[in-house]
Amino acid sequence: MNKLTLSTLLLCGVILSASAQKKFKYKAALHKIDSTGFYRIGLQPGLVAKAKPDLSDIRIADAKGNFVPYIQAGSLPQRSQKSFVVFPEISNTPKTDTSTVFIIENKTGLVLDRLWIRLQNTAAKRKVNLLGSDDLNQWFAIQEDIPLQEAVQNSEGTYLQSLSFPASNYRYLKIQVNDKNKNPVKFLEAGIYTEYASTAQSYTPVSPLNIIRADSNKTTFIDIKLNDNYQVNKLHLNISAPRYYKRSVTVYQFVNNGRELLSEAELSSDKTTDLLIAAKANHLLIEISNGDNQPLSIGEIKAFQSDEYFISYLEAKQSYRFLVGDSLAQAPEYDLKFFADSIGGNTPVIKHEAVVKNTDYAVAVKPAGKDYTGLIWVAIIVSLGLLLLLTLKMTREVKKKEEER
Secondary structure (H helix, E strand, O other), rough: OOOOOOOHHHHHHHHHHHHHHHOOOOOEEOOOOOOOOOEEEEEEHHHHHHOOOOOOOOOEEEEEOOOOOOEEEEHHOOOOOOOOOOEEEOOOOOOOOOOOEEEEEOOOOOEEEEEEEEEEOOOOOOOEEEEOOOOOOOOEEEEEEEEEOOOOOOOEEEEEEEEEEEOOOHHHHHHHEEEEOOOOOOOOEEEEEHHHOOOOOEEEOOOOEEEEEEOOOOEEEEEEEEEEEEEEEEEEEEEOOOOOOOEEEEEEEEEOOOOEEEEEEEOOOOOEEEEEEEEEEEEEEEEEEOOOOOEEEEEEEEEEEEEEEEEEEOOOOOOOEEEEEEOOOOOOOOHHHHOOOOHOOOOEEOOOOOOEOOOOHHHHHOOOOOOOOOHHHHHHHHHHHHHHHHHHHHHHHHHHHHHHH
16 A cells, blocks of 8 residues: 555545544543543533533543543443342343343342343343332333443353442342343343442532522422533432421433432431432422321532543543543444453543533534535545556556566
């Protein structure tokens, strides 16, 4: 391949990289680092609000526009094998035409934000939904469209995967595999490592909140509006009176002009006044059943997002940024997932700057003038074709001259 051909291919690579960046509506610069290595990058509520619920449209780009591999912090493997607690299986429902279900019971009573599942080795690509219940009858969504990892090469025939999700205290957990018209994957067991069991998941406040309260017909209605489509995993109610109370509470989110049930729980004077939910919305509603009692005296109400982290290998003194907001993006497949055990336990944490509009995206969708993108691509393809033909012709001529000698 001659220098002209190589230069053209490199130019095409730059064009493709630039084109990929134009698909993302927003960006956020990462804080610069002084030394090369693995870093844990916190995803602030403003960034998560612009992303898809499964975070599959977030990318890390370097100064040249190349995408940098990352893994989610919940994908890190467990190193100690001494304190694994297996949750008993309640039901392993046979495969149907649409899904395979694996149900387990959390007898520890701990609030969990991570679950480890052991599967028979598979290279199949599947997504799972995680649901919770306290009675095995009514189920509530915890996390949706979690990708199952492929098994790394090993001789054991099984492998472990971690599922990370908003902190939940449901007694029963259901793992539902979306495998319509496909063969099922085989679950062997599920449980937790006790050092990973969370009794106090860390959270980041989501603000501002616009709150309207109304007391009517033995029910208190609390309407909460946010200024973006935030991920909300906890609502905290500051209740000052009465001294003793025990009320049923229901939480909804508004989606497509309708409301969707998120949680049915209980507010009690002898328990925490936190409501754990899994929402991606800008409008929530809390309904508190007061019965014949006076309404609760509620002061400040706060919303929180459970902390989310990406882990990536970054070079010192280099500029990196998050790109987010491509509705058609799929979760990336990086080789880094096979080397997660190379990541140390004390990974430094860095943050990102405020989320702003991606100016490259704005240029790409600007309606002024004609769009010559198609013609440019045709010209590039034709140029590559001509270069390849010239290369082949030159090669034949060189061989012919050598044969004549």
